[in-house]
Amino acid sequence: MSGVWPRGRTGTMPGVLSMRSNHAGFQGSVKTSANDFIVTEIDTLGRLLSESTAKTPRALGDTPAAPESCYPQSPCRSCPEPLELRREEVLGPFNSPSHAPVEGLSPAKGSTEHVAGTAPEGGHHEVGTLDSLLDESVNELLNQFACNIKDWWDSEHDPAAHPTEFSLGPVLDKRNRADLHSAIRQKFPFLMTVTKNNEIIVKANTDYKQLCQLVSEEEAFDFLKFLDAKLENSKFSFKPDGNKEHRKAVHHFVSQKFGKLVETKSFSVTDLNGQQNVAIIVRFREKSLSRKRPAADCQEKQDIYTGFTLRKENLETLEAISYLSSELGVLPSDFSYTGIKDKKAITYQAMVVKKVTPERLKEIGSTIEKKGMKVYNIHSVCQHLRLGQLKGNHFDIIVRDLKPQSNDFSADLKERISEAIENVKTKGFVNYFGPQRFGHGQNVQTDQIGLALLNEEMVKAVKLFFTPEDTDDPVNQAKRYFLQSDDAKGTLAMLPEFKVREKMLLRALNRYGLHHEGCTRGWLSIPHSMRIFYVHAYCSKIWNEAASFRFLTYGSKVMEGDLVLSEDNVGENSSLNDRVVLPMVGHSIKYPNNKVGQWYHERLAKDGLQTCSFRVSALQLNTPGCYRNILKYIHNLSYHFLEDNEKAIKTEEDSHLNESKASLLLSFDLDPSCYATVCLREIMKCEL
Structure with missing residues (x-):
């Protein structure tokens, strides 16, 4: 790759982007x-x-790195909410949680007692199970849905104006469904799950909201986790309460809602200050625990995960996964990784594959070497990798x-x-996001496909996806034939086996047709992580242009209206200029309150996205947005x-x-x- 390419040539980052320094180079x-x-x-x-x-x-380095957002990611989980820099420079963190000390009670002898404000044993295991059972992108959408439910309850807005259900899609394996039900309720006790024709639907748990009117939110959260854990001989204690009428209301609520599962009694207790008081203790009825499937059976049926280091040469990460999935007989979505690596390079990256044993992975070593790949450090692991987990x-x-x-x-x-x-x-x-984010050297870059998907131009997105490059290899011959003939079945026969995404899409197009509905079904046939990749490419392009405009307009100096990270998120040695962030566009972000914010609105309007919610329900795409450091x-x-x-x-x-x-x-x-x-x-x- 020559370092003297003219600006704007295909393969460079979209647009002419400004630079930080003024040296000659x-x-x-x-x-x-x-x-x-x-x-x-x-x-x-x-x-x-x-x-x-x-x-x-x-x-x-010595300066702690600010939490970096790698799409997809929900702002309410790990991406710090930035502050708007005002003239007064008030830089305290937004919505910092403040938890008061919780009174403790000594557990009864021979039992496990959960006190309000403490998590039941096994909770961490259940959260891990949720991460391992759900695709990374679906997991992020579930987290966003959970955040939205809590936000709506805590605000004055009408919840009816927002989605009240979230679908995880069909889960055919009965054991996986059972594990998902339990894991979701453990992580989000304020949610409930139901199954409809093998499809898991997640809703708000109204019992949780009602209980919060009687006890603290912390107590309600821990109580519902206790209920779902169903640990033998376990008990739960609400905080001591000297108000008899209030205790009576709590007894009545628990009995009415969960009486078939638990029973309640009031006991005299001594709090941390040595004062006598009365607390409500909840325990399971013996017959209710007998219905629960033994934990040993759950452990036996857990999926297999194999971790390894992948060395690849002149291959994109997704292309390498297509080769590997074809050789191993699994889906591309069964692979997880921490990030996408360069194509024109030798790269080493961690990966985890589901449903494949270490022995099976070792068997394909000589085969994949011919494709420019090697695997090292093959070992069993408990769950998949997350984007940004490095x-x-x-x-x-x-x-x-x-x-x-x-x-x-x-x-x-x-x-x-x-x-x-x-x-x-x-x-x-x-x-900036680098050129490989947009499809390095391609005639049609990934951000163009992402824009078509956001505008719900499904047929256009398919045509862009199959636009060939200026070469005469079998893959581009097949793409060229498809655009000329609309013959999905014939194109399928021409494509090599490792082109998994293309083949998935073509099979759906052959079945449903090359019209809006058929192309929608086609996009749904490929893994969610691959669909949303194109939307994120478009969001990355907008971020690049916004950052360039920001430097052309204001330089590197922090300005009034900028969004900055609080010191809590970046460390003491970080200067104010280093903490400036810009939003990756999405439905849950705020814009700078200066010329840069105005630029965002005008730029999105130029692409017909001035009213875009960054949700494409037909494709199950949900882009909440996040924030990225400028420097x-x-x-x-x-x-x-x-x-x-x-x-x-x-x-x-x-x-x-x-x-x-x-x-x-x-x-x-x-x-x-x-x-x-x-x-x-x-x-x-x-x-x-």
Whole structure:
């Protein structure tokens, strides 16, 4: 990949994007070969995931990294709500929860007693089960639905104006359904679940809301978790209550709603201050526990998960998964990973595959090597990976054919390069999404498909999806044939087996037709994570353009109306400028209260999305949005110059670089969701 491509050429990031620094930069060729661009994940323990994970833990700089949002992600879970910077600069966190100390009671001998304000045993296990049973994107949508229910209850808005149900879709396996019912109720006691024709429907639990009118929300939350856990010989205690009439109302409510399952009694207790009081104790009726399926049976039927490190070369992550799923006989959705890696590179990343044993994965080793893949560190794990579940990425990059900018004659090349690297090391770079986010070098980029889906132009989205590249390989021959003939069945026969997404879509189109409804059914036939990938590409494009407008308008200085992260979310050493964030568009974000916010509204209107809710119900797509830091910094940076077939220059006093042979080796770490190509673009001052 040449570093001197003209702006706007296919393969670059969409649009002309402004840069952070004003140094001169230099020219060079990046990704001349896969060996010139090596990406290695840094796991949550700080280890490099190459052939062996037994590497020295790494620290990504002294400044704590702000929580990074990797779509899909719900703002109410892990993406910190930013603050709007006002003239008074009041920077306290929004809606910080404040939990009062909870009075404790000594458990009765020979039993497990749950006191209001404490979680029943097994709760963490159930939450883990939920994460492992649900696809990552569906799990995020469920979390968003749960947040919305709580928000509506806590606000004055009419809940009837919002969706009151959320479907997890059909779950055919009876044991999986039972585990999902239990896991959802354990994590969200204020929700209830029902099954309709193998489809799990999630609703608000009105019993929870009614109980909250009698006891604290904390007590109601813990009580319903206790009910669902059904631990033998367990008891639950509400907080001591000296009001007899109030206790009577609680007794009546529990008996009326759950009398077949539990019984209640009042007991004298001594609180933490040594004062006598009365508390309501709840215990299970013996016959109710006998109906519960033994826990051992649940453990026996749990799914198999195998973790491994994937080394791939000249392959996209989703393309590699298509190969692997085809060889292993599982679905692409059975694979999970922490992020998508570059195609034109050698990359090492963690993966987990469901329903495949370590032994089975080892069997395909020689087969997948022919496709440019190897697997290492194969081992059994308990559950899938989550997007963003890593500490960062390490990069080893060689920039070849170094030259000064065409109009730069004021300094020698080595000085220019050192100046550029040190400048970005100090000042950071604009945290754009890189070109691989949009389909590097493709005639139709992924953000165009995402825009068509958001506008519910299903047929157009399918046509864009099958737009061929300017090559004559079997895949592009098949795409070209489809656009010319609309023959889904014939195109199916032409495509290689590893093109799983294309084949899924074509089978649905062959069955339902190439019209709006048929194309909608076609998009529903591919995994949710792949559908929403295109929408996120469009959201990323808008973020890039917003960040560029922000720097052109205000520079790097924080301005009134900007959204900034509170110090609680970024650490003490972070400056105010480093804490500025911009929203990734979605239905649950706020916009800056300045010219940038106005720009967002005008830009979305240009694409016909001025009234878009960022929900496409027909495709089960729900984009809540999140926030992304404008500036990011390099960590653990080192570099040196190479000449004469990559022989390193030994001293800084050497003469000027021989431009025809000179290369630059860069080694550095970046936070999750940061792009090395974007960092290089800032250093070199040219499009990559």
